[in-house]
Amino acid sequence: MSENEAGLPGVDSRTPNAARIYNYFLGGKDNFAADRAAAETVLSMAPEVRVAAMENREFLVRAVEYLAGDAGIRQFVDIGAGIPAERPVHEVAQLIDRDAKVAYVDNDPIVLTHSRALLGRRLGTAVVAGDVREPEAILAAPDLAGLIDLDRPVAVILIAVLHFVPGSDDPAGLVHRLLDRLPSGSHVVITHLSDGGVPDDPRIARTRALYNGGLHFRPRKEIEAFFDGLDLVAPGLVGVGQWRSEPAGGTSWWLGGVARKP
Numbered sequence: 475m476s477e478n479e480a481g482l483p484g485v486d487s488r489t490p491n492a493a494r495i496y497n498y499f500l501g502g503k504d505n506f507a508a509d510r511a512a513a514e515t516v517l518s519m520a521p522e523v524r525v526a527a528m529e530n531r532e533f534l535v536r537a538v539e540y541l542a543g544d545a546g547i548r549q550f551v552d553i554g555a556g557i558p559a560e561r562p563v564h565e566v567a568q569l570i571d572r573d574a575k576v577a578y579v580d581n582d583p584i585v586l587t588h589s590r591a592l593l594g595r596r597l598g599t600a601v602v603a604g605d606v607r608e609p610e611a612i613l614a615a616p617d618l619a620g621l622i623d624l625d626r627p628v629a630v631i632l633i634a635v636l637h638f639v640p641g642s643d644d645p646a647g648l649v650h651r652l653l654d655r656l657p658s659g660s661h662v663v664i665t666h667l668s669d670g671g672v673p674d675d676p677r678i679a680r681t682r683a684l685y686n687g688g689l690h691f692r693p694r695k696e697i698e699a700f701f702d703g704l705d706l707v708a709p710g711l712v713g714v715g716q717w718r719s720e721p722a723g724g725t726s727w728w729l730g731g732v733a734r735k736p
């Protein structure tokens with residue numbers, strides 16, 4: 475992205491932005507100098523983050539292949555979808571069934587602008603402005619309602635987004651409010667930054683500071699609670715690189731799992 479695009483209304487190029495930092499980790503071009511500087515600071519402390527981000531995306535692809543294949547899901551709501559990356563959800567799902575539908579939801583105007591530009595005309599997709607902290611509003615959004623039938627099973631995708639939600643907003647409660655509105659057979663896919671059982675790792679505090687404190691590494695137990703009352707698909711909640719992956723990846727930064735609403 476060229477720096478003069480900073481003149482776009484609503485786009486602040488000087489403050490590092492979560493979606494653009496992640497885009498940089500993935501080797502994308504949709505980022506500014508401030509994002510690259512923040513990303514490089516993270517990488518200088520923890521070079522494995524780049525691989526971890528890629529493993530997180532590969533997990534997403536395998537999860538969607540499982541859902542569209544084995545689980546027979548044809549509708550996906552990808553919340554905190556981010557700047558479109560390689561192999562987005564609709565491409566993976568529509569290889570299995572060309573009629574699969576995907577609503578991409580994000581609360582960041584930059585992400586929405588990119589997504590509309592890149593996905594605007596893709597059949598079976600919609601780009602929806604929404605905040606994961608307002609699940610009922612997301613599911614009621616007209617753009618989503620025009621595409622997704624909430625009376626049929628839906629997979630809700632929450633990849634690398636719940637760690638932006640503070641405990642005071644009850645992230646586990648948000649997951650359950652989303653699924654409450656959906657029928658049996660619906661699924662949820664979650665990945666989340668974990669503190670790896672080392673909450674006082676100084677790299678966690680320094681990384682959080684780069685995100686102005688808005689990034690929450692959680693202990694495994696709290697991430698497990700997001701799946702309460704649901705049937706976890708084997709192998710359960712594991713490092714994202716270990717989920718149905720051959721050979722298994724090694725990152726311990728992200729835990730991921732897929733679960734079905736009974």
Ligand SMILES: C[S@@+](CC[C@H](N)C(=O)[O-])C[C@H]1O[C@@H](n2cnc3c(N)ncnc32)[C@H](O)[C@@H]1O
Pocket residue numbers: 492493496530531534553554555556557559579580581582585604605606607632633634635638
């Ligand atoms: C690290 S990126 C992950 C993108 C994508 N899910 C992936 O894994 O490739 C996190 C995304 O979550 C979005 N996000 C953060 N807080 C959010 C919120 N409260 N509601 C909706 N989206 C949010 C950000 O704008 C960003 O696009």
